[in-house]
Amino acid sequence: MSADNSCPDVSVPLRNLLNFVQCIRDRVKDGESNESSGGFNLQNFWETLNQAVKATSQEATKLSLAFSKPPLPSPQDGERFAESIQKSVLALSTVYYWLPKSQGITMRRMVREATVEVLEGIVQLIDIILSTPLQSLSQEQLTSTGGVWSACDQFVHLPKDNQAAVLEVLASYSGVVKDAISEMEQAQAESHDPFSDVLEEEDLDSRGNQDTYWSEADRQLMAPCQGLMKASAACLKKLSAAIKANGKVDSPENIAQLDDLADITKEISPSVDDLALSLYPPMDYSGVELNACKLASILKKILDITRASHVCLEGDLNWVQFLDGAVDHNLQKVKALVQGSS
Template sequence: MSADNSGGNVSVPLRNLLNSIQCIRDRAKDGESNESDGVFNLSNFWGTLNQAVKAVSLEATKLSLAFSKPPLPSQQDGEKLSESILKSVLTLSTVYYWLPKSQGVSLRRQVRDATVEVLDGVTQLLEVILSSPLQSLSQEQLTSTGGVWSACDRFGQLPQDNKAAVLVVLSSQIAVVKDAIEEIEQALSEAEDPFNDVLDDDQEEENPRGNQDMYWSEQDRRVIAPCQGLMKASTACLRKLTSAVKANGDSGSPQNVAQLDDLADISKEISPGVDDLALCLYPPMDYSGVENNVSKLAALLKKFLEIIRSSHVCGESELTWVQFLEGAVDHNLQKAKDLIQQDS
């Protein structure tokens, strides 16, 4: 490669750097935080972390510029560049490890993901530089450099405490559940076979498609209605919890932080439950599968509401909607079961 044609083999320090950053990235994905008995200052953490991120962004820019046009760096200059980048990356990963789990698992996961994204970006930039002709700045190198900048900029949008981190989780879950509900509503609203755009139908008009398994019967639609009700109750649970966390959520004590994490964790189980139910509603409907998924989702929602009820985010005013949604879950579950048993 052209890097080998410079004064020294500049690719050697770059390859060593690449290997080192890959190891740092892999450890960051699975590494534990450094818990300490002392008081943790979250504000100081963010200030130091943001400075570390800026340093990585600056060093990545220097690296990209150094390999954007001839003359290429000498092996000695390449070693200096590599040492400087490695120092910034080690600082970033070290500061990330400062964040203890006691500040919130949800928060730590999001900081970890952002940190890993930066390390992935630097790794990709190094791989591009090592694999591309080095006489000029390639589009791929520009894109990779921009990827590092973008990953670093993401730190400015990260939640600053566990309450904010849990709200990010809830927002993403609401979006996924909403999509599943809209897809099934769209399919139901279409007068024709919902699969008609993916099936060949070359039969003559006097011989219409005879495969009724590709259509919903009126009986199917009756069963689907309470299933949709349960899916909508899922969205209502997530939306109401979001409002409760905004109003009452507190990251000031370990107990409250842990409760917020529990709420975030169980909320992430709801969208797969809604997806499983939605998928089994498409024709041909297997009523036993529908009943199984309805029961699973209902049980999950009741557990979810019970965790909300026993958490610090649930005050007197929240109890009203918790009880209402418990009733809505029971109603839709029983209605779906009655219709399935009646039609089977």
């Protein structure tokens, strides 16, 4: 850091403030909530949290404006600015700690990440104020101040209970899976043997599996693998609909079941990606089978957990059983084609 923006009298409270906010940020990253035996009011939590976020945004703006042009704040004013931000940051972190895990780990994780982002933004703002010349409002300081505003603004859009939080993460997983399916379909549509128009048919047959295109045997194996990928997308879609229609946050048990569904479904998208990557030429059949087995195992586990949860009503058993059968069918087809090729 340069000393351009900091005569010793003003820089000391700012440096102390920087250390304080960094400490609070690190504690929020790793800290646990204060589980209390008393009643917890979720609506009151959100109202208080939004007030704390608004106050933090306002204090950060005041600090930025105070150091946006000469003359420097007096040492006494510098102390006051630092104390005001300390209070707002402490209030924000304290309200975050009110939120117990029993309200939902998925929602709590989102609130924690949003809180940390605000604190990161304030750390960056103070750091820039300390390190840039005090001539006019620098672009870095302007950008950093906007970053704090943006981090604070996102609280309005956070899911307000664990049902909404789980639906949000499932939607993100679903988007990744759909992208993987689309990319694989596009690759298939564009792929062809670059030598197919210059070689005789019998020569093509003897070329086997080349590094740049799929053989006919490869394409046959891809079909059930894509079936597993589509079953993954269908599972996320159907489960999301069931959670939206039947999900409850009226008891710790039901909230925990929603968290379990969020935790297990996060394994879908990386497993779909692994399977998709193993399908590109040159195709290693044993690797394809291994990834297909892994994805099928995850889907079967999700369907079992869904079946046993409160979101699965009698009418939902049909799609659960259908997808369970589809997973088995496609996996058996993969195994048969791999064994037949060896």
